[in-house]
Amino acid sequence: MNAPYEKPAGIQVIDRLVRLLDLLSKHNAPVALRDLAAQAELPPSTVHRILNAVVPSGLIERLDGGHYQLGLRLLELGAKVKERLTVRDVALPYLQKLHDATGESVNLGVRDGDEIVYIERTSGGRSSVRVVHIVGSRAPLHTTATGKWFLAEMSPSERAAYCARTGLAPQTPHSLTTREALEAELAELAQEGVAYDMEEQELGVRCIAAPIRDETGALVAGISLSTPAERFDRSKAPLVQATAQAISRALGYRQ
Amino acid sequence: MNAPYEKPAGIQVIDRLVRLLDLLSKHNAPVALRDLAAQAELPPSTVHRILNAVVPSGLIERLDGGHYQLGLRLLELGAKVKERLTVRDVALPYLQKLHDATGESVNLGVRDGDEIVYIERTSGGRSSVRVVHIVGSRAPLHTTATGKWFLAEMSPSERAAYCARTGLAPQTPHSLTTREALEAELAELAQEGVAYDMEEQELGVRCIAAPIRDETGALVAGISLSTPAERFDRSKAPLVQATAQAISRALGYRQ
DNA sequence: AAGCGTTATTCCATATGATGGAAAGTACGG
Protein backbone atom coordinates (compact mmCIF):
# COMPACT_ATOMS: atom_id res chain seq x y z
CA MET A 1 0.00 0.00 0.00
CA ASN A 2 1.75 3.11 -1.28
CA ALA A 3 -1.23 5.40 -0.90
CA PRO A 4 0.32 8.83 -0.28
CA TYR A 5 -2.85 10.23 1.22
CA GLU A 6 -5.67 8.41 2.93
CA LYS A 7 -9.08 10.00 2.78
CA PRO A 8 -9.87 11.12 6.31
CA ALA A 9 -12.36 8.88 8.02
CA GLY A 10 -15.84 10.24 8.29
CA ILE A 11 -18.23 9.72 11.16
CA GLN A 12 -19.60 6.23 10.94
CA VAL A 13 -23.19 6.90 11.88
CA ILE A 14 -23.38 9.89 9.55
CA ASP A 15 -21.97 7.86 6.67
CA ARG A 16 -24.63 5.28 7.42
CA LEU A 17 -27.39 7.87 7.43
CA VAL A 18 -26.18 9.21 4.11
CA ARG A 19 -26.20 5.69 2.70
CA LEU A 20 -29.78 5.22 3.84
CA LEU A 21 -30.81 8.51 2.22
CA ASP A 22 -29.15 7.42 -1.02
CA LEU A 23 -30.96 4.08 -0.97
CA LEU A 24 -34.33 5.70 -0.28
CA SER A 25 -33.73 8.14 -3.13
CA LYS A 26 -33.28 5.22 -5.51
CA HIS A 27 -36.72 3.90 -4.68
CA ASN A 28 -39.89 5.47 -6.02
CA ALA A 29 -41.93 3.96 -3.24
CA PRO A 30 -41.74 3.50 0.54
CA VAL A 31 -39.27 0.83 1.63
CA ALA A 32 -39.58 -1.67 4.48
CA LEU A 33 -37.00 -1.78 7.25
CA ARG A 34 -35.93 -5.29 6.30
CA ASP A 35 -35.25 -4.32 2.70
CA LEU A 36 -33.41 -1.15 3.67
CA ALA A 37 -31.23 -3.03 6.12
CA ALA A 38 -30.45 -5.68 3.51
CA GLN A 39 -29.54 -3.12 0.87
CA ALA A 40 -27.46 -1.10 3.32
CA GLU A 41 -25.85 -4.32 4.56
CA LEU A 42 -26.43 -3.28 8.14
CA PRO A 43 -28.17 -5.00 11.04
CA PRO A 44 -31.93 -4.23 11.16
CA SER A 45 -31.77 -2.93 14.71
CA THR A 46 -29.04 -0.46 13.74
CA VAL A 47 -31.00 0.76 10.73
CA HIS A 48 -34.14 0.98 12.82
CA ARG A 49 -32.40 3.15 15.36
CA ILE A 50 -30.83 5.48 12.80
CA LEU A 51 -34.10 5.87 10.90
CA ASN A 52 -36.10 6.65 13.99
CA ALA A 53 -33.46 9.10 15.18
CA VAL A 54 -33.81 11.07 11.99
CA VAL A 55 -37.60 10.82 11.46
CA PRO A 56 -38.41 13.69 13.87
CA SER A 57 -36.26 15.99 11.72
CA GLY A 58 -38.50 15.34 8.70
CA LEU A 59 -35.58 14.27 6.50
CA ILE A 60 -37.05 10.77 6.41
CA GLU A 61 -40.69 9.92 6.85
CA ARG A 62 -42.09 6.77 8.43
CA LEU A 63 -45.45 5.53 7.12
CA ASP A 64 -48.11 3.63 9.03
CA GLY A 65 -47.12 0.24 7.66
CA GLY A 66 -43.59 0.74 8.97
CA HIS A 67 -42.23 1.71 5.57
CA TYR A 68 -39.87 4.62 5.10
CA GLN A 69 -39.45 7.28 2.43
CA LEU A 70 -37.68 10.59 1.91
CA GLY A 71 -39.32 13.33 3.97
CA LEU A 72 -40.74 16.78 3.38
CA ARG A 73 -37.86 18.53 5.07
CA LEU A 74 -35.70 17.61 2.10
CA LEU A 75 -38.17 19.45 -0.09
CA GLU A 76 -37.79 22.56 2.05
CA LEU A 77 -34.00 22.38 2.18
CA GLY A 78 -33.81 21.61 -1.54
CA ALA A 79 -35.94 24.63 -2.28
CA LYS A 80 -33.44 26.80 -0.42
CA VAL A 81 -30.60 25.51 -2.55
CA LYS A 82 -32.66 25.91 -5.70
CA GLU A 83 -33.53 29.50 -4.89
CA ARG A 84 -29.90 30.30 -4.29
CA LEU A 85 -28.82 28.82 -7.62
CA THR A 86 -31.71 30.25 -9.57
CA VAL A 87 -31.26 33.84 -8.52
CA ARG A 88 -27.57 33.77 -9.28
CA ASP A 89 -27.84 31.91 -12.58
CA VAL A 90 -30.64 34.11 -13.84
CA ALA A 91 -29.03 37.35 -12.70
CA LEU A 92 -25.49 36.71 -13.89
CA PRO A 93 -25.89 37.64 -17.57
CA TYR A 94 -27.83 40.76 -16.63
CA LEU A 95 -25.11 41.79 -14.19
CA GLN A 96 -22.55 41.45 -16.92
CA LYS A 97 -24.71 43.45 -19.32
CA LEU A 98 -25.13 46.30 -16.86
CA HIS A 99 -21.41 46.18 -16.21
CA ASP A 100 -20.65 46.41 -19.91
CA ALA A 101 -23.10 49.28 -20.31
CA THR A 102 -21.70 51.31 -17.44
CA GLY A 103 -18.12 50.21 -17.01
CA GLU A 104 -18.77 50.02 -13.27
CA SER A 105 -18.84 47.15 -10.83
CA VAL A 106 -22.21 45.46 -10.41
CA ASN A 107 -23.10 43.47 -7.29
CA LEU A 108 -25.76 40.96 -6.46
CA GLY A 109 -26.68 41.02 -2.78
CA VAL A 110 -29.00 38.95 -0.65
CA ARG A 111 -30.20 39.43 2.88
CA ASP A 112 -28.88 37.27 5.66
CA GLY A 113 -30.38 38.39 8.94
CA ASP A 114 -29.42 41.99 9.59
CA GLU A 115 -26.86 42.11 6.82
CA ILE A 116 -26.50 42.19 3.08
CA VAL A 117 -24.14 39.58 1.69
CA TYR A 118 -22.69 40.00 -1.77
CA ILE A 119 -22.98 36.71 -3.63
CA GLU A 120 -21.84 37.82 -7.05
CA ARG A 121 -19.87 40.66 -8.50
CA THR A 122 -18.72 41.61 -11.95
CA SER A 123 -15.09 42.44 -12.43
CA GLY A 124 -12.88 43.87 -15.11
CA GLY A 125 -12.67 47.33 -16.56
CA ARG A 126 -11.79 50.49 -14.73
CA SER A 127 -14.01 49.86 -11.73
CA SER A 128 -12.05 46.94 -10.38
CA VAL A 129 -9.18 49.05 -9.17
CA ARG A 130 -11.04 51.05 -6.64
CA VAL A 131 -14.23 49.51 -5.34
CA VAL A 132 -13.75 46.64 -3.00
CA HIS A 133 -16.99 44.75 -2.56
CA ILE A 134 -15.72 41.21 -2.35
CA VAL A 135 -17.96 38.20 -2.92
CA GLY A 136 -18.90 37.02 0.53
CA SER A 137 -18.46 40.39 2.15
CA ARG A 138 -21.19 41.67 4.41
CA ALA A 139 -22.61 44.99 5.42
CA PRO A 140 -25.46 46.21 7.62
CA LEU A 141 -28.80 46.75 5.90
CA HIS A 142 -29.05 50.43 6.80
CA THR A 143 -25.68 51.42 5.33
CA THR A 144 -26.16 49.80 1.93
CA ALA A 145 -28.41 50.68 -0.99
CA THR A 146 -29.57 47.08 -1.38
CA GLY A 147 -30.15 46.77 2.34
CA LYS A 148 -32.48 49.74 2.27
CA TRP A 149 -34.79 47.78 0.00
CA PHE A 150 -35.05 45.03 2.58
CA LEU A 151 -35.70 47.61 5.28
CA ALA A 152 -38.40 49.20 3.13
CA GLU A 153 -40.03 45.79 2.82
CA MET A 154 -40.34 45.41 6.59
CA SER A 155 -43.32 46.39 8.68
CA PRO A 156 -42.79 49.42 10.93
CA SER A 157 -42.47 47.14 13.97
CA GLU A 158 -39.92 44.95 12.20
CA ARG A 159 -37.96 48.06 11.31
CA ALA A 160 -38.13 49.27 14.88
CA ALA A 161 -36.78 45.92 16.04
CA TYR A 162 -33.93 46.12 13.51
CA CYS A 163 -33.06 49.62 14.77
CA ALA A 164 -33.11 48.39 18.36
CA ARG A 165 -30.95 45.38 17.58
CA THR A 166 -28.31 47.19 15.60
CA GLY A 167 -28.47 50.65 17.17
CA LEU A 168 -28.06 51.90 13.58
CA ALA A 169 -24.32 51.76 14.17
CA PRO A 170 -22.54 53.84 11.54
CA GLN A 171 -19.84 52.59 9.18
CA THR A 172 -18.79 56.10 8.08
CA PRO A 173 -19.67 59.66 9.13
CA HIS A 174 -22.27 59.64 6.33
CA SER A 175 -24.20 56.66 7.65
CA LEU A 176 -27.80 57.09 8.72
CA THR A 177 -27.86 56.84 12.51
CA THR A 178 -31.37 57.84 13.51
CA ARG A 179 -34.74 56.26 12.93
CA GLU A 180 -36.00 59.54 11.54
CA ALA A 181 -33.27 59.80 8.95
CA LEU A 182 -33.82 56.18 7.95
CA GLU A 183 -37.57 56.64 7.56
CA ALA A 184 -37.04 59.77 5.48
CA GLU A 185 -34.60 57.87 3.26
CA LEU A 186 -37.07 55.02 2.81
CA ALA A 187 -39.85 57.43 1.94
CA GLU A 188 -37.63 58.84 -0.80
CA LEU A 189 -36.82 55.31 -1.96
CA ALA A 190 -40.51 54.56 -2.27
CA GLN A 191 -41.03 57.75 -4.20
CA GLU A 192 -38.10 57.41 -6.51
CA GLY A 193 -38.05 53.64 -6.93
CA VAL A 194 -34.30 53.43 -6.40
CA ALA A 195 -31.98 53.35 -3.42
CA TYR A 196 -28.63 54.99 -2.82
CA ASP A 197 -25.63 54.49 -0.59
CA MET A 198 -23.82 57.84 -0.46
CA GLU A 199 -20.57 56.75 1.16
CA GLU A 200 -22.55 55.38 4.09
CA GLN A 201 -20.91 51.97 4.02
CA GLU A 202 -17.48 52.96 2.78
CA LEU A 203 -15.87 56.35 2.26
CA GLY A 204 -15.36 57.12 -1.39
CA VAL A 205 -17.88 54.57 -2.61
CA ARG A 206 -21.41 55.26 -3.76
CA CYS A 207 -24.03 52.77 -4.90
CA ILE A 208 -27.37 52.67 -6.67
CA ALA A 209 -29.59 49.63 -5.98
CA ALA A 210 -32.87 48.21 -7.25
CA PRO A 211 -34.91 45.22 -6.01
CA ILE A 212 -35.14 41.74 -7.46
CA ARG A 213 -38.40 39.85 -6.84
CA ASP A 214 -39.37 36.26 -7.51
CA GLU A 215 -42.52 34.69 -8.91
CA THR A 216 -44.32 35.15 -5.59
CA GLY A 217 -43.46 38.81 -5.42
CA ALA A 218 -41.03 38.33 -2.55
CA LEU A 219 -37.94 40.52 -2.46
CA VAL A 220 -35.12 38.00 -2.82
CA ALA A 221 -32.08 40.05 -3.80
CA GLY A 222 -30.85 43.41 -4.89
CA ILE A 223 -28.67 44.53 -7.72
CA SER A 224 -26.35 47.47 -7.07
CA LEU A 225 -24.00 49.54 -9.12
CA SER A 226 -20.90 50.64 -7.22
CA THR A 227 -18.80 53.57 -8.26
CA PRO A 228 -16.05 55.68 -6.76
CA ALA A 229 -17.63 58.83 -5.38
CA GLU A 230 -16.07 61.08 -7.96
CA ARG A 231 -17.69 59.12 -10.78
CA PHE A 232 -21.12 58.84 -9.17
CA ASP A 233 -23.91 59.51 -11.65
CA ARG A 234 -27.59 59.41 -10.70
CA SER A 235 -28.60 59.24 -14.35
CA LYS A 236 -27.59 55.59 -14.27
CA ALA A 237 -30.46 54.80 -11.92
CA PRO A 238 -33.02 53.96 -14.64
CA LEU A 239 -30.60 51.46 -16.12
CA VAL A 240 -30.16 49.76 -12.74
CA GLN A 241 -33.93 49.70 -12.31
CA ALA A 242 -34.49 48.25 -15.76
CA THR A 243 -31.92 45.54 -15.10
CA ALA A 244 -33.54 44.58 -11.80
CA GLN A 245 -36.93 44.48 -13.48
CA ALA A 246 -35.63 42.24 -16.24
CA ILE A 247 -34.12 39.86 -13.71
CA SER A 248 -37.36 39.86 -11.71
CA ARG A 249 -39.35 39.09 -14.83
CA ALA A 250 -36.99 36.27 -15.68
CA LEU A 251 -37.59 34.91 -12.17
CA GLY A 252 -41.30 34.89 -12.87
CA TYR A 253 -42.27 38.14 -11.16
CA ARG A 254 -45.41 39.68 -12.62
CA GLN A 255 -46.23 43.18 -11.51
CA MET B 1 -42.80 15.21 36.01
CA ASN B 2 -45.99 13.43 35.03
CA ALA B 3 -45.08 13.14 31.38
CA PRO B 4 -46.97 10.01 30.24
CA TYR B 5 -44.62 9.48 27.32
CA GLU B 6 -40.99 10.49 27.01
CA LYS B 7 -39.75 11.13 23.50
CA PRO B 8 -37.19 8.42 22.76
CA ALA B 9 -33.63 9.70 22.74
CA GLY B 10 -32.20 10.24 19.32
CA ILE B 11 -28.65 9.71 18.22
CA GLN B 12 -26.56 12.60 19.45
CA VAL B 13 -24.41 13.15 16.41
CA ILE B 14 -27.38 12.93 14.07
CA ASP B 15 -29.32 15.44 16.14
CA ARG B 16 -26.31 17.72 15.89
CA LEU B 17 -26.11 17.33 12.14
CA VAL B 18 -29.80 18.14 11.83
CA ARG B 19 -29.27 21.23 13.96
CA LEU B 20 -26.46 22.36 11.69
CA LEU B 21 -28.63 21.83 8.60
CA ASP B 22 -31.39 23.89 10.21
CA LEU B 23 -28.99 26.71 11.03
CA LEU B 24 -27.55 26.75 7.52
CA SER B 25 -31.06 26.82 6.09
CA LYS B 26 -31.79 30.00 8.07
CA HIS B 27 -28.88 31.78 6.42
CA ASN B 28 -29.02 33.07 2.88
CA ALA B 29 -25.27 33.09 2.62
CA PRO B 30 -22.33 30.84 3.46
CA VAL B 31 -21.53 30.67 7.18
CA ALA B 32 -18.12 30.51 8.86
CA LEU B 33 -17.23 27.65 11.16
CA ARG B 34 -16.91 29.95 14.15
CA ASP B 35 -20.40 31.39 13.66
CA LEU B 36 -21.97 28.00 13.08
CA ALA B 37 -20.38 26.60 16.18
CA ALA B 38 -21.53 29.59 18.23
CA GLN B 39 -25.11 29.34 16.97
CA ALA B 40 -25.19 25.58 17.47
CA GLU B 41 -23.61 26.04 20.92
CA LEU B 42 -21.09 23.31 20.18
CA PRO B 43 -17.28 23.26 20.29
CA PRO B 44 -15.71 24.38 16.99
CA SER B 45 -13.70 21.19 16.63
CA THR B 46 -16.85 19.09 16.98
CA VAL B 47 -18.70 21.16 14.41
CA HIS B 48 -15.69 21.03 12.12
CA ARG B 49 -15.60 17.29 12.31
CA ILE B 50 -19.32 16.82 11.69
CA LEU B 51 -19.32 19.27 8.76
CA ASN B 52 -16.39 17.63 7.09
CA ALA B 53 -17.85 14.19 7.61
CA VAL B 54 -20.97 15.22 5.71
CA VAL B 55 -19.39 17.38 2.98
CA PRO B 56 -18.45 14.40 0.76
CA SER B 57 -22.14 13.45 0.64
CA GLY B 58 -23.04 16.78 -0.94
CA LEU B 59 -25.64 17.61 1.71
CA ILE B 60 -23.44 20.47 2.89
CA GLU B 61 -20.94 22.31 0.76
CA ARG B 62 -17.67 23.86 1.92
CA LEU B 63 -16.46 26.93 0.08
CA ASP B 64 -12.91 28.05 -0.48
CA GLY B 65 -12.93 30.58 2.33
CA GLY B 66 -13.86 27.86 4.79
CA HIS B 67 -17.51 28.88 4.79
CA TYR B 68 -20.32 26.35 4.64
CA GLN B 69 -23.70 26.27 2.93
CA LEU B 70 -26.44 23.78 2.06
CA GLY B 71 -25.30 21.48 -0.75
CA LEU B 72 -26.57 20.37 -4.10
CA ARG B 73 -27.49 16.89 -2.92
CA LEU B 74 -30.37 18.46 -1.03
CA LEU B 75 -31.63 19.83 -4.31
CA GLU B 76 -31.58 16.35 -5.83
CA LEU B 77 -33.25 14.71 -2.85
CA GLY B 78 -35.80 17.51 -2.59
CA ALA B 79 -36.66 17.08 -6.24
CA LYS B 80 -37.45 13.42 -5.59
CA VAL B 81 -39.87 14.35 -2.84
CA LYS B 82 -41.41 17.06 -5.00
CA GLU B 83 -41.98 14.70 -7.90
CA ARG B 84 -43.66 12.22 -5.62
CA LEU B 85 -46.04 14.83 -4.22
CA THR B 86 -46.73 16.45 -7.55
CA VAL B 87 -47.73 13.34 -9.44
CA ARG B 88 -50.08 12.24 -6.72
CA ASP B 89 -51.64 15.65 -6.08
CA VAL B 90 -52.19 16.33 -9.75
CA ALA B 91 -53.53 12.87 -10.53
CA LEU B 92 -55.91 12.49 -7.61
CA PRO B 93 -58.90 14.44 -8.93
CA TYR B 94 -58.60 12.76 -12.32
CA LEU B 95 -58.54 9.35 -10.69
CA GLN B 96 -61.74 10.18 -8.87
CA LYS B 97 -63.34 11.44 -12.07
CA LEU B 98 -62.51 8.27 -13.96
CA HIS B 99 -63.81 6.28 -11.03
CA ASP B 100 -67.07 8.20 -11.03
CA ALA B 101 -67.44 7.76 -14.79
CA THR B 102 -66.86 4.01 -14.72
CA GLY B 103 -67.80 2.82 -11.29
CA GLU B 104 -64.57 0.81 -11.22
CA SER B 105 -61.46 1.03 -9.14
CA VAL B 106 -58.73 3.32 -10.46
CA ASN B 107 -55.09 2.94 -9.49
CA LEU B 108 -52.04 5.13 -9.75
CA GLY B 109 -48.84 3.13 -10.07
CA VAL B 110 -45.18 4.06 -10.21
CA ARG B 111 -42.14 2.02 -11.03
CA ASP B 112 -39.73 0.95 -8.32
CA GLY B 113 -37.01 -1.16 -9.82
CA ASP B 114 -38.56 -4.28 -11.37
CA GLU B 115 -41.96 -3.67 -9.84
CA ILE B 116 -45.01 -1.48 -10.04
CA VAL B 117 -46.07 0.01 -6.71
CA TYR B 118 -49.59 1.35 -6.29
CA ILE B 119 -49.41 4.73 -4.56
CA GLU B 120 -53.04 5.76 -4.83
CA ARG B 121 -56.34 4.07 -5.40
CA THR B 122 -59.94 5.17 -5.55
CA SER B 123 -62.47 3.41 -3.40
CA GLY B 124 -66.21 3.30 -2.95
CA GLY B 125 -68.94 2.01 -5.20
CA ARG B 126 -69.36 -1.54 -6.35
CA SER B 127 -65.72 -2.13 -7.28
CA SER B 128 -64.41 -2.09 -3.73
CA VAL B 129 -65.89 -5.43 -2.92
CA ARG B 130 -63.89 -7.48 -5.33
CA VAL B 131 -60.66 -5.94 -6.57
CA VAL B 132 -57.86 -5.88 -4.08
CA HIS B 133 -55.05 -3.63 -5.24
CA ILE B 134 -53.97 -2.10 -1.95
CA VAL B 135 -51.97 1.13 -1.69
CA GLY B 136 -48.39 0.04 -1.24
CA SER B 137 -48.86 -3.30 -2.92
CA ARG B 138 -46.38 -4.35 -5.57
CA ALA B 139 -46.37 -6.45 -8.70
CA PRO B 140 -43.85 -7.37 -11.37
CA LEU B 141 -43.74 -5.11 -14.40
CA HIS B 142 -44.54 -7.86 -16.89
CA THR B 143 -47.76 -9.03 -15.18
CA THR B 144 -49.38 -5.61 -14.87
CA ALA B 145 -50.85 -3.28 -17.45
CA THR B 146 -49.01 -0.25 -16.04
CA GLY B 147 -45.78 -2.24 -15.86
CA LYS B 148 -45.98 -3.00 -19.54
CA TRP B 149 -45.71 0.72 -20.23
CA PHE B 150 -42.43 0.87 -18.36
CA LEU B 151 -41.18 -2.20 -20.22
CA ALA B 152 -42.16 -0.60 -23.52
CA GLU B 153 -40.11 2.44 -22.55
CA MET B 154 -36.95 0.36 -22.13
CA SER B 155 -34.33 -0.26 -24.73
CA PRO B 156 -34.21 -3.83 -26.06
CA SER B 157 -31.09 -4.52 -23.99
CA GLU B 158 -32.73 -3.14 -20.86
CA ARG B 159 -35.71 -5.36 -21.52
CA ALA B 160 -33.46 -8.35 -22.03
CA ALA B 161 -31.79 -7.61 -18.70
CA TYR B 162 -35.21 -7.37 -16.99
CA CYS B 163 -36.20 -10.74 -18.47
CA ALA B 164 -32.93 -12.28 -17.30
CA ARG B 165 -33.26 -10.85 -13.79
CA THR B 166 -36.86 -11.87 -13.23
CA GLY B 167 -37.08 -14.96 -15.43
CA LEU B 168 -40.55 -13.60 -16.34
CA ALA B 169 -41.88 -15.56 -13.40
CA PRO B 170 -45.66 -15.92 -13.71
CA GLN B 171 -48.22 -14.80 -11.14
CA THR B 172 -51.08 -16.74 -12.74
CA PRO B 173 -51.43 -19.26 -15.60
CA HIS B 174 -52.26 -16.30 -17.86
CA SER B 175 -49.00 -14.43 -17.23
CA LEU B 176 -46.59 -13.80 -20.06
CA THR B 177 -43.59 -16.07 -19.55
CA THR B 178 -41.55 -15.79 -22.73
CA ARG B 179 -39.65 -12.94 -24.29
CA GLU B 180 -41.50 -13.52 -27.54
CA ALA B 181 -44.91 -13.22 -25.94
CA LEU B 182 -43.81 -10.08 -24.11
CA GLU B 183 -42.46 -8.45 -27.25
CA ALA B 184 -45.66 -9.29 -29.14
CA GLU B 185 -47.71 -7.75 -26.32
CA LEU B 186 -45.59 -4.60 -26.36
CA ALA B 187 -45.93 -4.31 -30.12
CA GLU B 188 -49.71 -4.37 -29.68
CA LEU B 189 -49.44 -1.80 -26.90
CA ALA B 190 -47.51 0.50 -29.20
CA GLN B 191 -50.10 0.01 -31.92
CA GLU B 192 -53.16 0.43 -29.76
CA GLY B 193 -51.86 3.01 -27.29
CA VAL B 194 -53.23 1.14 -24.31
CA ALA B 195 -52.06 -1.78 -22.18
CA TYR B 196 -53.99 -4.69 -20.67
CA ASP B 197 -53.57 -7.14 -17.83
CA MET B 198 -55.83 -10.09 -18.66
CA GLU B 199 -55.71 -11.91 -15.31
CA GLU B 200 -51.94 -12.08 -15.56
CA GLN B 201 -51.33 -10.63 -12.12
CA GLU B 202 -54.39 -11.93 -10.34
CA LEU B 203 -57.03 -14.41 -11.40
CA GLY B 204 -60.38 -12.76 -11.97
CA VAL B 205 -58.95 -9.28 -12.30
CA ARG B 206 -58.39 -7.42 -15.54
CA CYS B 207 -56.87 -3.97 -16.01
CA ILE B 208 -56.51 -1.30 -18.63
CA ALA B 209 -53.58 1.12 -18.24
CA ALA B 210 -52.30 4.28 -19.91
CA PRO B 211 -49.07 6.24 -19.35
CA ILE B 212 -48.53 9.45 -17.41
CA ARG B 213 -45.65 11.67 -18.54
CA ASP B 214 -44.10 14.76 -17.01
CA GLU B 215 -42.92 18.00 -18.52
CA THR B 216 -39.73 16.38 -19.77
CA GLY B 217 -41.64 13.62 -21.52
CA ALA B 218 -40.45 10.99 -19.06
CA LEU B 219 -42.86 8.20 -18.15
CA VAL B 220 -43.40 8.76 -14.43
CA ALA B 221 -46.53 6.76 -13.60
CA GLY B 222 -49.43 4.83 -14.99
CA ILE B 223 -53.13 5.00 -14.39
CA SER B 224 -55.04 1.75 -14.52
CA LEU B 225 -58.66 0.75 -14.35
CA SER B 226 -59.23 -2.54 -12.52
CA THR B 227 -62.33 -4.63 -12.99
CA PRO B 228 -63.49 -8.11 -12.15
CA ALA B 229 -63.02 -10.26 -15.23
CA GLU B 230 -66.74 -10.69 -15.81
CA ARG B 231 -67.20 -6.92 -16.08
CA PHE B 232 -64.17 -6.26 -18.28
CA ASP B 233 -64.97 -3.86 -21.11
CA ARG B 234 -62.40 -2.77 -23.70
CA SER B 235 -64.56 0.15 -24.77
CA LYS B 236 -63.41 1.91 -21.61
CA ALA B 237 -59.87 2.16 -22.95
CA PRO B 238 -60.29 5.57 -24.64
CA LEU B 239 -61.53 7.01 -21.35
CA VAL B 240 -58.47 5.67 -19.52
CA GLN B 241 -56.25 7.11 -22.24
CA ALA B 242 -57.94 10.49 -22.11
CA THR B 243 -57.54 10.59 -18.33
CA ALA B 244 -53.83 9.79 -18.53
CA GLN B 245 -53.38 12.44 -21.20
CA ALA B 246 -55.13 15.03 -19.08
CA ILE B 247 -52.92 14.21 -16.11
CA SER B 248 -49.83 14.36 -18.32
CA ARG B 249 -50.86 17.75 -19.64
CA ALA B 250 -51.44 18.99 -16.13
CA LEU B 251 -47.91 17.81 -15.30
CA GLY B 252 -46.59 19.92 -18.14
CA TYR B 253 -46.25 17.25 -20.82
CA ARG B 254 -46.45 18.61 -24.33
CA GLN B 255 -46.76 16.10 -27.09
C1' DA C 1 -59.29 -18.87 17.65
C1' DA C 2 -54.62 -20.86 17.66
C1' DG C 3 -50.26 -21.52 15.71
C1' DC C 4 -46.39 -20.28 13.00
C1' DG C 5 -43.15 -17.62 10.50
C1' DT C 6 -41.59 -13.17 9.56
C1' DT C 7 -40.64 -8.61 10.65
C1' DA C 8 -40.20 -4.75 13.82
C1' DT C 9 -38.95 -3.04 18.24
C1' DT C 10 -36.73 -2.89 22.61
C1' DC C 11 -33.12 -3.93 25.79
C1' DC C 12 -28.54 -3.73 27.47
C1' DA C 13 -23.55 -5.11 28.03
C1' DT C 14 -19.72 -3.45 25.83
C1' DA C 15 -16.15 -1.72 23.06
C1' DT C 16 -15.26 1.43 19.90
C1' DG C 17 -16.20 5.45 17.93
C1' DA C 18 -17.39 10.33 18.85
C1' DT C 19 -15.74 13.75 21.80
C1' DG C 20 -13.59 18.28 22.94
C1' DG C 21 -9.60 20.48 24.90
C1' DA C 22 -5.02 21.45 23.64
C1' DA C 23 -1.59 22.01 20.34
C1' DA C 24 -0.33 23.17 15.82
C1' DG C 25 -1.25 25.52 11.56
C1' DT C 26 -3.09 29.34 8.82
C1' DA C 27 -4.75 33.83 7.63
C1' DC C 28 -5.19 38.59 8.25
C1' DG C 29 -4.34 43.25 9.81
C1' DG C 30 -1.35 46.67 11.74
Place this chain on the structure above:
DNA sequence: CCGTACTTTCCATCATATGGAATAACGCTT
Protein backbone atom coordinates in the same frame (compact mmCIF):
# COMPACT_ATOMS: atom_id res chain seq x y z
C1' DC D 1 7.45 40.83 11.79
C1' DC D 2 4.05 40.19 15.51
C1' DG D 3 -0.32 39.48 17.57
C1' DT D 4 -4.83 37.88 17.18
C1' DA D 5 -8.41 35.14 15.61
C1' DC D 6 -9.88 31.29 13.29
C1' DT D 7 -9.23 26.62 11.45
C1' DT D 8 -7.42 22.10 11.64
C1' DT D 9 -5.28 18.21 13.69
C1' DC D 10 -4.20 15.24 17.45
C1' DC D 11 -5.26 12.02 20.96
C1' DA D 12 -6.61 10.34 25.69
C1' DT D 13 -10.92 9.24 27.32
C1' DC D 14 -15.32 7.83 28.25
C1' DA D 15 -19.88 8.14 26.73
C1' DT D 16 -22.39 6.97 23.10
C1' DA D 17 -23.44 4.03 19.15
C1' DT D 18 -23.52 -0.73 18.57
C1' DG D 19 -25.72 -5.23 17.34
C1' DG D 20 -27.15 -9.64 19.18
C1' DA D 21 -30.75 -11.46 21.86
C1' DA D 22 -35.19 -11.16 23.71
C1' DT D 23 -39.70 -9.50 23.17
C1' DA D 24 -43.60 -7.72 20.68
C1' DA D 25 -46.38 -7.22 16.69
C1' DC D 26 -48.23 -8.57 12.38
C1' DG D 27 -50.09 -11.35 8.72
C1' DC D 28 -51.32 -15.67 6.94
C1' DT D 29 -53.02 -20.37 7.24
C1' DT D 30 -55.66 -23.97 9.17
